[in-house]
Amino acid sequence: xxxxxxxxxxxxxxxxxxxxxxxxxxxxxxxxxxxxxxxxxxxxxxxxxxxxxxxxxxxxxxxxxxxxxxxxxxxxxxxxxxxxxxxxxxxxxxxxxxxxxxxxxxxxxxxxxxxxxxxxxxxxxxxxxxxxxxxxxxxxxxxxxxxxxxxxxxxxxxxxxxxxxxxxxxxxxxxxxxxxxxxxxxxxxxxxxxxxxxxxxxxxxxxxxxxxxxxxxxxxxxxxxxxxxxxxxxxxxxxxxxxxxxxxxxxxxxxxxxxxxxxxxxxxxxxxxxxxxxxxxxxxxxxxxxxxxxxxxxxxxxxxxxxxxxxxxxxxxxxxxxx
Numbered sequence: 001x002x003x004x005x006x007x008x009x010x011x012x013x014x015x016x017x018x019x020x021x022x023x024x025x026x027x028x029x030x031x032x033x034x035x036x037x038x039x040x041x042x043x044x045x046x047x048x049x050x051x052x053x054x055x056x057x058x059x060x061x062x063x064x065x066x067x068x069x070x071x072x073x074x075x076x077x078x079x080x081x082x083x084x085x086x087x088x089x090x091x092x093x094x095x096x097x098x099x100x101x102x103x104x105x106x107x108x109x110x111x112x113x114x115x116x117x118x119x120x121x122x123x124x125x126x127x128x129x130x131x132x133x134x135x136x137x138x139x140x141x142x143x144x145x146x147x148x149x150x151x152x153x154x155x156x157x158x159x160x161x162x163x164x165x166x167x168x169x170x171x172x173x174x175x176x177x178x179x180x181x182x183x184x185x186x187x188x189x190x191x192x193x194x195x196x197x198x199x200x201x202x203x204x205x206x207x208x209x210x211x212x213x214x215x216x217x218x219x220x221x222x223x224x225x226x227x228x229x230x231x232x233x234x235x236x237x238x239x240x241x242x243x244x245x246x247x248x249x250x251x252x253x254x255x256x257x258x259x260x261x262x263x264x265x266x267x268x269x270x271x272x273x274x275x276x277x278x279x280x281x282x283x284x285x286x287x288x289x290x291x292x293x294x295x296x297x298x299x300x301x302x303x304x305x306x307x308x309x310x311x312x313x314x315x316x317x318x319x320x321x322x323x
Contacts, residue, residue, distance in 0.1 A: 014050065035111045049070030052070040082109070085100050088233055134177050142174060145171075145173070152166060156260055176197050203292070212284055213284050213285060213288075215229060231264035234262035238287070240258075242280040247274050
């Protein structure tokens with residue numbers, strides 16, 4: 001199943017999600033509306049809300065709460081993007097100027113806060129304490145992940161284990177919450193809830209690992225951000241961590257300096273060559289493939305349906321994509 005087919009399958013639900021997103025963006029403060037609409041309209045994949053609606057349908061859910069959960073998850077994600085771009089001093093996202101580049105850091109942080117708090121207002125309307133618990137835990141873990149990543153910046157001694165923890169907190173946790181909540185609202189067993197949680201976690205991990213590779217290998221116009229951004233920010237992602245372990249003494253010295261000094265863009269061709277020669281890209285893709293396989297295995301409990309097929313296909317798409 002292709003992404004276009006998956007999007008057609010979920011079109012009615014995603015239209016409802018988008019309607020709710022824009023209705024909840026409404027504020028009496030003009031800048032909130034302006035910046036919020038800019039970032040929500042900036043060409044994102046809407047992958048996390050898509051997961052929420054597909055998972056709910058795969059579990060036979062017939063209500064409307066999955067629409068709200070999908071919108072809430074997208075608000076949380078969008079708020080983290082606004083904050084991330086300020087912290088990282090990014091200027092390009094999804095092929096467009098970042099909100100902070102266009103509106104300034106202060107406005108981006110404050111509107112990010114608005115989206116966070118609006119997501120909690122939306123949670124309350126669902127009147128479901130389990131939903132609140134899962135989402136409150138997720139937002140807290142995401143915040144911890146941001147701090148963990150900050151601690152790893154410019155640290156060439158970051159371990160693979162430490163980096164995988166950052167991936168879990170920053171990316172996989174919200175994927176996990178989106179699919180777990182589909183099981184919660186549809187009243188599934190603890191076993192099924194655990195399976196859906198595992199699916200989201202492994203899919204999110206695979207997705208982020210491929211992002212790490214694409215930061216070096218993708219076409220900038222397709223990726224929608226500058227190639228080598230992670231390197232420029234001194235972030236030791238998995239390809240760099242692996243190359244540091246497997247490279248020659250000269251390569252190790254070059255990569256260590258790039259991470260420590262944040263000057264890697266000056267030596268991007270040499271570092272790219274080191275990542276290629278050490279098999280760092282292949283290693284990262286292999287780990288991503290293992291995670292995608294675990295995601296698909298977690299779906300074995302689900303009854304057969306086109307929605308289950310779509311969820312499995314997303315695991316394949318996550319690791320085969322070019323942007």
